[in-house]
Amino acid sequence: MAKTQVLVVAGTHGNERNAPWLMEQWKHRPSLLATAGMPVQLEIGNPEAFAANRRYLDRDLNRCFAPDLLADAALQQVEMRRARDLLQRYGASGQEPCRVAIDLHSTTSGMGNSLVVYGRRPADLALAAGVQARLGLPIYLHEADAAQTGFLVERWPCGLVIEVGPVAQGLLSARICRQTQLALEATLLTLAEATEGRLHLPSGLLVHRHRGSVDLPRDLDGEPLACVHPQLQNRDWRPLQPGQPLFWEPASELSGASSPALDLEAEAQWPVFINEAAYGEKGIAFSLCRRERWPVESHWLEALQSLMAP
Template sequence: MIQTHGCEVLPVIGNPDAYAEGCRYLDRDLNRSFRPDLLQQVGAEQIPSSKLDREVQRAFDLVSRYGIGGIDACGVVIDLHSTTSSMGNSLVVYGRRPADLALAALVQGRLGLPIYLHEADQAQQGFLVESWPCGLVIEVGPVPQMVRHHKILTQTRLALEAVLEACSDALAGRARYPRQLVVHRHLGSLDLPRSQSGSPDAFLHPLRQGSDWQPLRDGDPLFLKADGSCIAYEGADGLVPLFINEAAYAEKSIALSLTLRECWPLSLEWTEAFQAQLSAG
């Protein structure tokens, strides 16, 4: 049912055991478990199996099989995510790896999808995509966890097919790149206000709910306390909030992330790196 544009595709469910349980994860967030230090410890058998988180083991198994040198090695990884936030149909790129930026530029040029560029956050490390030489996340929402929604399925397929077409076109030397890449670069995250006991004592303001990708202005309402009082955004005009009220981020103390919209001219370094990666893979 997916138009693969001639690409060889190996579909894999990231965390089948958690999926069967109806949870995001069993022991720890799988998409924070691809830290090189953790994977190396598993490889060196430095962690007793009784203390080994199941997601770290799963991350190791995925990289061993589908990563560089694995029996089913893949040159490009496409990580499909849904979110309870109103992210729409979007891409997430980790850091500034040239090949990733070229791929994202091709998809953005074709579909116009907005891009969240995540980087330099010490509290959030170990994303799956970073364990492959090239790749990105397709992030679609809003949709509850464990719900199949026709719109989300359609958007995901659209983005997935665009990524595959981009790979196919680039490999065949017929890729048509846009002149620039528009990214929303991660600056940091805001937590809900909390009481002294540590539990949240406010919730997201109605004007912020569902307003992902819409720039903030100093003084805009952010949170609403149970007594009806409002907590406002204090900061630079124009920063763009993303992942607003994402269910899985509450435990990470993230009510929303703040980003800066930037336009980067397309670089020959990107397209050459992408081309080289595809030819090698």
């Protein structure tokens, strides 16, 4: 039997240029990407938005994969059609069936090299644990957020997002490219080991579990009254300190500025996606997580290995 194919998507957001550029190089010279023997399908997520160097044209492609949206034939925006097209071609029952989807993103926030996992599917957790054991990447576990749903990788039996930053939209950065490639190669190596039934997982998984999001203070027109405080910028994955200022408002150097304290859930003090440019429209200045260490459960590995078995 042939090995399970892995769908690798870049440019799901058309103004995140690094992974699509890497992908172009890999297509020209496949030896540049170490796939660990895994068959991969390399695909630009949103080619029309990519051509326009915009995040999306009609709506955010990475929020289009909710089952109710996909099933609603009245929704015919560019991105809804593209979501259905990707599933028809590369879905688990598609023309070129893939059982795993890896979606490559970049961010203006200082996330470094990181993974995003949606919910608690055992195969996802096994894959994330395997990559974390290899590279030590932090993991943002996104769940229980009714305002943000319909992510691409959720419609494949297994999948995760590789999220690298900070980098401006529309900009190539060698550091971002290197980190993206490193994380993808570690993911493919982990999948190859699972395919061969020889993946070993560590005893624990460290996750940052989403608990909520915080917006900038805004005026009645929705315009921001302040921006992220310089002492918070690029402090993703580091806990907030009591009384730490979160927002900053302009003032002459002669005057002072203060920040209102935030009423935070006592243990949700780990911010991520601090000042992501595209999240302004979503009303998110940063998200807050609880940092938790989970024991790795044996059925996670079984789920991933049985999914990957040829």
